[in-house]
Amino acid sequence: MTSARAAGTYRTYASAWRRFERWCAAHGHPALPAHPVTVAAYLVDTADTLTPDGRRAYAPATLARWVAAIAHHHRTARHPVPTGDEIVRTTLSGIRRDYAGAGDRPRTPRAPLLVEDVVTLVAAVRRGVTGWASEILERRDSALLLMGFAGAFRRSELVGLACGDVRVHRLDGLHVALRRSKTDQEGTGTVRALPFTTGHLSCPPCAYLRWAQVVAASDTGGRPAVIALLRTTPAFDAHVCRGPHPLTLPELPLFRSIRGNGNLSDTALSGAAVHKAIRRLAEQAGYDEHLIARLGGHSLRAGFVTQAFRNGADAHAIMRQTGHTTVGMLEVYAREHAPLIGNAVTTIGL
Known part of the structure; x- marks a missing residue:
């Protein structure tokens, strides 16, 4: 394997390949090289796997990732790639149609958090400060929300930021160096620029500076320095x-886990922790439980795109910030x- 792929992709491919190897061993087929008919049979068998409550166990997107893993291992071993064969493509396409027709495993996108939501969540977490430990959490979560939204970051991009990746620019606000992303595997x-805003409460650079103060104090003086900072900092x-x-x-992670006593860890926050934090903040702000269940780490990025469309931005302007490489992805x-934006139904005169 080369370093051109992200570590997360390595893990996903390795897990998918082990699963395929086990299936082939159980059914008496060679896994490497695999015959296209073997791969097609594997997909059909997997698609028919049900959970205890009778639902499809695996989504079509999961099957597609497994197909990519099989292709990758064959290319790496310099064997003919079976997944490009017509029988494999037809089988996967048929599975997608079958799922769609039966209404199984529908795509469940994360609900977007718009500007009003982000401001509401930030206000709620700030109201909840009761002492220095909770203020540390507030400063981190405020920065996470405002930087994540304004930068249209994926959660993996947020947690991958190091302190040295962010600098304050006197004209633009923040310049955040994104060293690698899902659409930039070559590194x-x-x-991405995160601008100054009129109000300080929703200003990404302000949120970043307040959190960076805590990080710097912790790294240089530990708990006593952080407590001293919070006691002497003006409101x-x-x-x-x-x-x-x-x-x-500069080399340490920017967004870190925080222990229950308020001490900062040297460990970067995980993507799952971002997901949980957003749901926790929405619950703290009094959001409906059904909406909270649809929120997650991707809600900030989805919210940026949705808000930008609703505010009249064109696709290419949005792509400047999100890093999307095709307009088609934004159309999703x-x-x-934002189904009414640019929709002729608003002009027909009903």
């Missing part, structure tokens, strides 16, 4: 983003979350 890198009632940049250690967000 070419890009910069957050105006912009702080034009102030001095805290001296963080438009269809699901």
Whole structure:
């Protein structure tokens, strides 16, 4: 394997390949090289797997990832790739049609968080501060929400940020260096700008500076330095983003897990923790439980795209921030979350 693929892709492919090997061994077929008919039979057998409550166990997108893993291992071993054969493509297409016709395993996109939602969640977490430990959590979660939304970051991109990836720009706000992303596996890198805003409470640079102060204090002086910082810092009632940049250690992760006693870990926050944090904040803000169940780490990125469409931004302007490489991917967000934008139904005169 080369380093051109992300570590997460390696793990996914390795797990999928082990599963295929086990299935082949149980059914008496060679896994490498595999015959196209073997792969097709594997897909059919997997698609027919049910959960104890009678639902399909695996979504079509999961099967497609497994097919990609089989192809990858064959290419790596310099064997003919069976997944490109017509019988495999036809089988996978037929499974998708069968699932769609039966209404099984429908796609369940994360609900978007729009500007009003992000502001509401930030306000709720700030109201919940009762001491220095909860203020640390507030500063991190506020930065997570505002930077995640304004930067249209995937949760993997957020948790992958190091302290040295962010700098304050005197004109633009924040410049966040994204060293690698889902659509930039070669690691070419890009910069996303998170602008200053009129109000300090919703200002991504302000949120970043407040969190970076805690990170810098923790890295240089530990718990006593953090407590001293919070005791002596004036109330957050105006912009702080034009102030001095805290001296963080550039190689350490920016967003970190926080222990129950308020101590910062050196460990980067996980993607699952971002998912849980957003749901926790929505619950704290009093959101309906059914909506909370549809929220997750992708809600910030989906919210950026949806809000931008609703505010009249064109697809290419949105892609400048999101890093999407095709307009078609943005259309998915438009269809699901902003179906009336640019829709002729609003002009027919009913």
